[in-house]
Amino acid sequence: MKFQTVRGMRDFLPEQAKKKQFIEDFIRKVFESYGFEPLQTPIVEDFELLAAKGSGGEAIKEEIYYFKDKGERELGLRYDLTVPLARVVASNPMLARPFKRYQISPVYRYDRPQAKRYREFTQADVDIVGALGVYADFECVQVAVDVMRGLGLDFKVRVNNRKTLEALAIEMGISKENIVDAFRSLDKLDKIGRGGVEKELKEKGIETRILGQIEANSFEEMKHYIKNEPALAELEELLELSKKNGYLEVEFDLSLARGLEYYTGTVFEIAISDGPSVGAGGRYDKLIGLYGGQETPATGISFGVDRLFDALEGSLVIGPNTDVFIIPIGAGSFAEGFLLASAFRKARVNAEIDLMGRNVKKNFEYANKRGISFAIVLGEDEVRGKKFKVKDLVSGEERGFSFGEEARAALFVKGRER
């Protein structure tokens, strides 16, 4: 019988795993270039934590992997990296502020499986805990721009602010108690269009004048209505800083509400141009307090690594890990072959040796299939003469070296690496 992966989850075979790793390594480098430090938390958490007020609530049970252990404790697989962060911050009050942490890890959701939606997927998050104000929000935008530009993707970062949107909603005649409901409908604008949202709002008995503002999407017009709202200055500074830094990809978008209730200020969303959303985030100043910690301001951004992988898989080309392939001919050559391979590795060249005892032809076929650039055939002559030739498998050029000259041979390989 053949076994398969669990429904909604997938393997990354080496070709794919290397691309995913490349994306994750790159994101990590960007995160670290801002001084973010890593955090690792378990994949399994107490259900009580996952269902705490402020994030999912009890209803989350239907959307996650929930189970009991043999001691009847209720557990679940984490569905994001924000809830574990809130737990860590709440229970480690000694962490220096700002606490700037990143985490690149898998999360789990029991969604209906569909194209490009997975039940196991990787998130790459940065969060800044303890910093009020727009500078920390802006740093999240910077991280987004660096990641997306670095990966060579055309993209937009759409930004808005929950507080200014709320102020505008109130000016447009939506009552305070209707705002959460109104935002939930506005969030569907992309999916169901203006007509759909208007219909929904009317059914809920909510004033629809705001839709005209959203359609106009004019910062100046919005400003006119809410000039006394303090968050306006924050949003303005965020856009100003983006401009000063040459971030033409950052745009004000009045339609961006972000469904999640826990956002309290700046919100943003990163989308590939004419493509899917690949990241989102915002400020959530109340959440950590709900997890038993002191009320602590926080802001962050989360990338969907699988979305980035799906967008880049076709265009990324990553060579094999092996730089030099060593082919010993005859049992007497293997001992020397192993020594040669070790010498290359010491010189920081990745060396692989034939472990199958195949003939030269078969070995070259294997090296070609793997896309390896250099090969060394080590026969009796070479072992007796204490010498070897490095063959460039693309140009066909060969260069001879003596045993002991592996560091020089390594330079030859590195100098011609594609």
Add this chain to the structure above:
Amino acid sequence: MKFQTVRGMRDFLPEQAKKKQFIEDFIRKVFESYGFEPLQTPIVEDFELLAAKGSGGEAIKEEIYYFKDKGERELGLRYDLTVPLARVVASNPMLARPFKRYQISPVYRYDRPQAKRYREFTQADVDIVGALGVYADFECVQVAVDVMRGLGLDFKVRVNNRKTLEALAIEMGISKENIVDAFRSLDKLDKIGRGGVEKELKEKGIETRILGQIEANSFEEMKHYIKNEPALAELEELLELSKKNGYLEVEFDLSLARGLEYYTGTVFEIAISDGPSVGAGGRYDKLIGLYGGQETPATGISFGVDRLFDALEGSLVIGPNTDVFIIPIGAGSFAEGFLLASAFRKARVNAEIDLMGRNVKKNFEYANKRGISFAIVLGEDEVRGKKFKVKDLVSGEERGFSFGEEARAALFVKGRER
């Protein structure tokens, strides 16, 4: 209320996560230097796979995280990386041979929690699929030596061979059907001592003469008894190759049986000198066939990253990700501060900027607490004069630069990095 981690699992706060990452990054580098390629598989697998014959069997249910999803499918969290590998190989017959893959990922066991045993822990595995013979086994030993030497640990790699041990057992009067039972007892030698094992063997009615051989631990004496066993040549060549490569840490150990039934040839175990086992492995030529694939030879080694972490945590020192800390003074300096930080990042220096709007003294305290080496104070004077000074926080030395000279300033920082 305060939430905690699930019983038997732990957070890695930044200080610790960096050390764990360092160990994992280093292991990955060694793996890649041999041409191993990455594989990623889901953490959740079908229970049927986890309980398949050859690995755990149905009894494994008691030792793992087992649960049903909302569709009543039986699932479990993987307890090792070998079973998923066997699944991948069995269902992807087109993968080129040898298939040399590595995976560094968490696994889960529902063990009784105790000191230094965790229910979530990270394994780092390399396996060579498709290669018969001792060369592939030797490569696993090489990987072990490179990892352990590179991490600066004193260690031994103990090696043995299941086939030679079996041949000796038969020569010592143990019947074929008692061998699995006998090895299970021998495997406890470290724990219960010779007396304990002797007692167990006698209770099982198994001949105990082999204990004298194990105590002598003489390769030559063993050879005398089993000179017609073909596996003897393999074991001899493995030890010979180790010697030729100067691996003084590799030792023949006749007591090494390795409890797991699936081993079919070479077995090895890596232990810190006077410390715990941190890795083990061996040849398993029958396992993949049991997962629905063609019978395929395979050999591999698995490191326990948490064991290595526990051994190294006290001695590893890893600096902060931030190289330069930028302190803008006054709201007017932040825009320039963000530009300066970006310029440093472009020059591959990790730059962090104050996001809290704190005064100079508080910012220096924070930089010291984080262990950051360089700081730049950016006040009105600097912004007006378009210049900045980089201060070495250890020596106190300062060096001045103009805006636009960030690449030179970056060289100054990199040249003095500790």
